[in-house]
Amino acid sequence: MKYQIRGGIRQRGLASSAERQIETMTASFVTVPLSDRAEDVTPLVAVGDFVYVGTKLSDPPSGTPAHASASGTVVSTEDHLLADGSAVPAVRIESDGQMTPDPSLAPCRTKLSETPPEQLLDMIRSAGIKAAPFGDSLAARIAAAGENPDLIVSAFDDDPMIHFAHALLRTHAKAIVGGAKILLRACGARSARFAVCADDTKACFFVKEAIGDSRYLTLCPVERTYPASHPTVLSALFAGEDSDPLVVTAEECLAVYRAFAAGEPMTQRVLSLGGRAVKEPCTVRVPIGMSISEILSGVRLRRTPNLVLTGGVMNGRSAALADVPVEKATAAILAFGHSRIPCHPYLEPTCIGCGRCADVCPVGLAPGAIFRALEKDDRAEAERIGLASCISCGACAFVCPGTVNVSARLAEAKRTFSVEKNAGEEVPDETN
Numbered sequence: 001m002k003y004q005i006r007g008g009i010r011q012r013g014l015a016s017s018a019e020r021q022i023e024t025m026t027a028s029f030v031t032v033p034l035s036d037r038a039e040d041v042t043p044l045v046a047v048g049d050f051v052y053v054g055t056k057l058s059d060p061p062s063g064t065p066a067h068a069s070a071s072g073t074v075v076s077t078e079d080h081l082l083a084d085g086s087a088v089p090a091v092r093i094e095s096d097g098q099m100t101p102d103p104s105l106a107p108c109r110t111k112l113s114e115t116p117p118e119q120l121l122d123m124i125r126s127a128g129i130k131a132a133p134f135g136d137s138l139a140a141r142i143a144a145a146g147e148n149p150d151l152i153v154s155a156f157d158d159d160p161m162i163h164f165a166h167a168l169l170r171t172h173a174k175a176i177v178g179g180a181k182i183l184l185r186a187c188g189a190r191s192a193r194f195a196v197c198a199d200d201t202k203a204c205f206f207v208k209e210a211i212g213d214s215r216y217l218t219l220c221p222v223e224r225t226y227p228a229s230h231p232t233v234l235s236a237l238f239a240g241e242d243s244d245p246l247v248v249t250a251e252e253c254l255a256v257y258r259a260f261a262a263g264e265p266m267t268q269r270v271l272s273l274g275g276r277a278v279k280e281p282c283t284v285r286v287p288i289g290m291s292i293s294e295i296l297s298g299v300r301l302r303r304t305p306n307l308v309l310t311g312g313v314m315n316g317r318s319a320a321l322a323d324v325p326v327e328k329a330t331a332a333i334l335a336f337g338h339s340r341i342p343c344h345p346y347l348e349p350t351c352i353g354c355g356r357c358a359d360v361c362p363v364g365l366a367p368g369a370i371f372r373a374l375e376k377d378d379r380a381e382a383e384r385i386g387l388a389s390c391i392s393c394g395a396c397a398f399v400c401p402g403t404v405n406v407s408a409r410l411a412e413a414k415r416t417f418s419v420e421k422n423a424g425e426e427v428p429d430e431t432n
Helices: 117-126 138-144 164-187 201-211 231-238 250-262 292-296 356-360 367-375 379-384 395-399 406-424
Strands: 029-033 056-058 072-076 079-081 087-095 151-154 192-197 217-222 246-249 268-274 282-287 307-310 332-336
Touching (some): 056 087, 138 246, 151 231, 164 192, 164 268, 192 231, 231 246, 367 406
Parallel strands (some): 151 192
Antiparallel strands (some): 072 087
């Protein structure tokens, strides 16, 4: 049985790079963000300290721990710019080229069946596991999932230029399934579904072989349609009426397995490297904090890139600075020889009321109608017809014949209304 989401944009076939082996890159410097937002985070290391791969750099009480992704010497502990332009605390490390693991890292000493769920949850939090497209860490999402959730493993790529999940399943299917089994025990999940691209027969074979005869794990082939891998869309596709599933990625499952089997925190990121300026698109494994410029210098380019996106071609961010570091949520680096995002021409954008955006919306909205309400400054109407439910996938902008970036306009309105709402909340009186 193949699953098909509502609406969306059908992707035909797989990129040839999905068949290639994952290439490993090393960095001369890494700049590891201690947080993904501007907040006060105290680094656990100082300039001049020597660190190993996996050495803990920060451990905020309400955030995600950060770890060194290269062995070497700390050269600075200052704020650094991310791809979205925000400045966050970061630790810069000059690599010694050895990638020596921290001697304190150790695997779990008990069998999975004998390990208490609380110990597994603490291990997941300490490992700092977090991956695209989620805003929160894996530990935070588990805590918010409630008791005995169904587990959905998003193990496929739906963006036309992203393909790292396919490469992961070809090389690490058993470890990914092993990580899902650990998550089943950690969060008390009743079952796990593996959403794998139906077109990727090799990935389906490897996952099915790794699952074996398990009664709690199921392979679920999904038609490769954007944005089928989005957590909200996958939840609607598989969840029952009284179910609130926990959606995780294949890379998060792999990170959980490595944390349990080897004590390794999340220090690396597997991502797609492509775009029309890249001669041979590929899948690479890089240390978190490696700069985009150093990554691009390690591949053959057709031309000097004028536009670099971190993330997919559908909703990626433009990286304005060459030394922007790879983050835990960076799924791809796409380089283009022009300065325009391929799917958004921006040539005198005009809504013509054709309704194509409604046809492809995976959550059943009428984005054009919301856009027109916003253009009339009718906030109440925009919210009434579903503005808050928009997941900002960009499918509406991709198909718009009037070249309107509908998704960006709706996302901007959501941010503005959220800021206004927060500013309008009364400050509690703490004087009494």
